[in-house]
Amino acid sequence: MVELFEKAEQCCGCTACLNICPKQAISMLEDQKGFLYPKIDGSKCVECGLCQKVCPFKVDGLAGGKFSKIAYAVKNKDNTERAQSSSGAVFIEVAKAVLGSDGVVYGVRLDDVHRAMHDRASSIESARKFQGSKYVQSYKGSIFQEIKRDLKAGNTVLFTGTPCEVAGLKRFLGVPYDNLVTVDIICHGTPSPGSFDDHIRALEKKYSSKISKISFRNKQYGWRNQELWIKFNNGEIYHNPIWEDEYYRLFTGNYLLRDSCYSCPFASMNRPGDITIGDFWNINNVKPDFEDKLGVSSIIVNTEKGQDLITEILTSFEYFEVSLDECTQRNLQAPSPKPDDFDSFRADWEQHGLDYCRKKYASMGFGERIRRTLSPVKKRVMKVIKRGI
Template sequence: MITITDKHNCCGCSACVQACPKQCISFEEDEQGFRYPLVDKAACVDCGLCEKVCPVLNAGEPRHPLAVYAAINPNEEIRRESSSGGIFTALAEAVLDESGVVFGARFNDQWEVVHAYTESKEGLAPFRGSKYVQSRVGETYRQAKAFLQQGRKVMYTGTPCQIAGLKRYLGKEYDQLLTVDVVCHGVPSPLVWRNYLRDITANNLSQIASINFRDKSTGWKNYSVKICGQEETPFVNESYRKNPFMQVFLKDFCLRPSCHTCPAKSGKSGSDLTIADFWGINDPDWDDDKGTSLILVHTCQGQQSLDSCNIPKKQTSYEDAISHNPSIEKSVAENKFISLFWQQYYNDGLNNIQSLLDKTKPSIINRLHRKIRRLI
């Protein structure tokens, strides 16, 4: 039976919750807003299934990609709405053209991030764009399995640990399943997100009309966070460097503990494809600052799906890909001020966060070191 004694050992994929034949595992939110499984011991029959499907207890082997590409979706509008080069939509449309089903992360009516599915191209729009909050997988592994058993083609997208959880949950390979994970820095706390939205809307979330974590009107690299209401003036429209939620996310103050010891990076998720931003693409023909996708191909099925969506792509090396994107392989270290952050957060929310952020600013010498390392 699943027992969480160290929170680093649960990525919250919910494979155990969905697999339990007695439905005696519930998901409880902790004080940081992350959900963990809790077993009703009286109802448990000790079948061991929850442990069998857990991607942390059964981590996969790291894989070196078979091929690496830079790619750009030629549809400019879709690329603008996407966080990177829009490869997610290109892959998804090819699956829908074969009467398939696509799973991804979207906002619900409370602006929480949840997994859901669509069978139409219009239904892809809410999945577009990165949402920097842990998404709730809900019942989607069960739903994906039901579609697969009907013989439907299924594309399931998510973080590497969500793909690892799905694969363990399914327990066998399906020819019609395409799994695509995103390179993952880590997922910030849903609690910090919820409270941030309440703060900026004076506790009236229904005023929000749209949220874009990666608005490209200021460029792909120097993106902005844009949160609009019904009025002309947005609630938030500022560089990610200035946005308090993005600052605490990128400084690793409020990531899920498992993100510091990720069980699914480096291809361990078992996905067919991994997609990401091609940060540091060193080719002016492939960088117009409107977004370029990086694609790591792990399986022949992944290569076939990529070829079938017929978008311009250029083959490149894994070394090129990894040099500006350490999150492909490495978990981020735990910020030594995490406890201080939570202490301050419970007292004062994200107000006065600047002094804490200043403490974590790298010194000039460290910055110089980093630059030299990059150049080398």
């Protein structure tokens, strides 16, 4: 029987294999950490090999071509749009352009039980559910097949996702479609759906209420001071910054990522999408006066098709062209590394559960807590001193 992979790190969970199987012999099964992996039903498999041929980790899934990349620093002129987005609000303008030409948009939303899932939108109201970051791997199901039906029907399609998802879609389709536009995000790595579900269920227990709304990147204190913001049905609000929320601490510490993320072949400037978007973290070194509380995005244009679309929407932004070096960041150079104590963390997770790991690996130490508390005070004092000078 066909073997899809030998080790977990050889599968990114893009679902291209599930979608291509002509006998529906592949299903996605959840492991202990909540990640989905393909499993072949030997009684249905005819060993056609299509599942292996579409795997983006086995074949080249990059955009390719001779196009010279162009990069921009941008921020949407509409501050309301930026307030609802992770940084400069690029996605929503791309979506408006595609929907405005009677197209459809595929992106990630949270469902009623706060599971991240890829979905289809044919209106701007529906597409708004895709705005903002979702720091958890999405459920995709047979979404690639739905995209193919839209493309064959002549609809312009926008697909947004992680680079491995974009590469998986392109490999599944097999041939280029002029009416497909792909946008990949600069990805730190995909956290486990199981770990996120465990975290929010623990919060529901703590607040004695179900969750009604989640924002992964609340901007109340600025786009750099990322916060997990959660509203409960009883009216209570939970909000904690990235350095204090235990889920965020495990995520940014690289403990919760899928095994394939640590060897991701797409963590470079060679991208699979027509357009790459992300936070422009380096803007304060490039043009400090361009930055404000609501954030700045980087756009990297990888194909002529991508440039045509970006040219169409640039009037919606304040922007300037930058070099690739100026907009680069860690995950455009290399995958996120495993922490030194990663093996111990995984062993503890399997033996004791995630609640135990949150306390052991994500709790803020006394020294860090003091430093975090004093840092804002120090900044205010320095501002007072500067005004006095």
